[in-house]
Amino acid sequence: MKVSIYVILIGLFILFNCSSEDTPNDGDPNPIEESIYFPPFNSSSWETKSISDLGWNDNEIQPLLDYLEDQNTKSFMILYDGKIVVEAYMNGHNTDKLWYWASAGKTLTTTLSGIAQEEGLISINTKVSDYLGTGWTSATLEKENLITCKHLLSMNSGLDDSSDNVAPENLQYVANAGTRWAYHNVYKKMQDVISEASNQTFKNYFNIKLRDKIGMNSTSGGWLELNNFNVYWSDTRSMARFGLLIYANGKWNNEQIISETFLNEATNTSQDINKSYGYLWWLNGKSSYHLPGSQLEFNGELVPNAPNDMFAALGKNDQKIYIVPSKKLVVIRMGEAAESETFALSSFDNDLWEKINELID
Numbered sequence: 001m002k003v004s005i006y007v008i009l010i011g012l013f014i015l016f017n018c019s020s021e022d023t024p025n026d027g028d029p030n031p032i033e034e035s036i037y038f039p040p041f042n043s044s045s046w047e048t049k050s051i052s053d054l055g056w057n058d059n060e061i062q063p064l065l066d067y068l069e070d071q072n073t074k075s076f077m078i079l080y081d082g083k084i085v086v087e088a089y090m091n092g093h094n095t096d097k098l099w100y101w102a103s104a105g106k107t108l109t110t111t112l113s114g115i116a117q118e119e120g121l122i123s124i125n126t127k128v129s130d131y132l133g134t135g136w137t138s139a140t141l142e143k144e145n146l147i148t149c150k151h152l153l154s155m156n157s158g159l160d161d162s163s164d165n166v167a168p169e170n171l172q173y174v175a176n177a178g179t180r181w182a183y184h185n186v187y188k189k190m191q192d193v194i195s196e197a198s199n200q201t202f203k204n205y206f207n208i209k210l211r212d213k214i215g216m217n218s219t220s221g222g223w224l225e226l227n228n229f230n231v232y233w234s235d236t237r238s239m240a241r242f243g244l245l246i247y248a249n250g251k252w253n254n255e256q257i258i259s260e261t262f263l264n265e266a267t268n269t270s271q272d273i274n275k276s277y278g279y280l281w282w283l284n285g286k287s288s289y290h291l292p293g294s295q296l297e298f299n300g301e302l303v304p305n306a307p308n309d310m311f312a313a314l315g316k317n318d319q320k321i322y323i324v325p326s327k328k329l330v331v332i333r334m335g336e337a338a339e340s341e342t343f344a345l346s347s348f349d350n351d352l353w354e355k356i357n358e359l360i361d
Contacts, residue, residue, distance in 0.1 A: 036244075040215070064356065075087075076088045076332065079332075103343065109188075113149065113194065117259070128144075138173070140173065146178070153280055160174050164227070165185075171186060239334065275287060305353035310322055318335060
């Protein structure tokens, strides 16, 4: 290795303490929630689990980490049922340094939308103008009133996606809401909807309803505004805590943070155009997909090497949260672009999963 890498691997002594998470619970309809581990608040402690105990291939961990370092990675984590199996920092990064989530942070907005709906503040099937007033786009009133909050979360508002700026003059009509999928920053208007409906800033609502509920780092991470666009920054473990919440069906310990019903909707196909897209979540195992900046449909799965039930938060320059319920995995990757700059999906996803499979299979 070119630089030191911090990897957590538990010793074999834990083999003498086989827990319930290692034994399938055939009588429990949702065994994930019974066995999952949640790290404590305000503590650096986080239980770990060894590669050997899981029966994974010890010989493949170093090649995986070498590959990640060569691909400009700054941090990488694998959780199994909430416990850390691998935690590595490289290329000058460490546990305390922050990094941006980019579009992987869109899923934070999804989560807040679900919480706001459960509280009765919003309904995602309601038109956006009911919350923001008319004139939030340049479309005619008739066309603007077709756009619901669900369209924002599904990326099928029908608005022009040629500009990243979401000022009204840039949000021009291209097609009726629901008839065209386009990856666009207009989803940011959902943050404005939540702010208006909750009568507080989106950042404050986020802190109270999500960040502080699951122990994400509140001393250094947070939302930074750049060109009227909010980008979330955090340490790696904060990103892992969020991934763990989603893996646990929206629960943290015994508290349901986000409705499981809403989360199921969010992580399944949300419209008929891009089958591999939910509510700002990317979905594997579907028959076709669309990519940012394109109206083309591509046949096949999003990430062929990944498990079919994998879904992901994908951000610019290969920021990743992969969640795989069938394998009990949450995988985190932060860093610079592995190869060339990308908005979401890249060839790195499939290559990385080839390496992960060599470790876990």
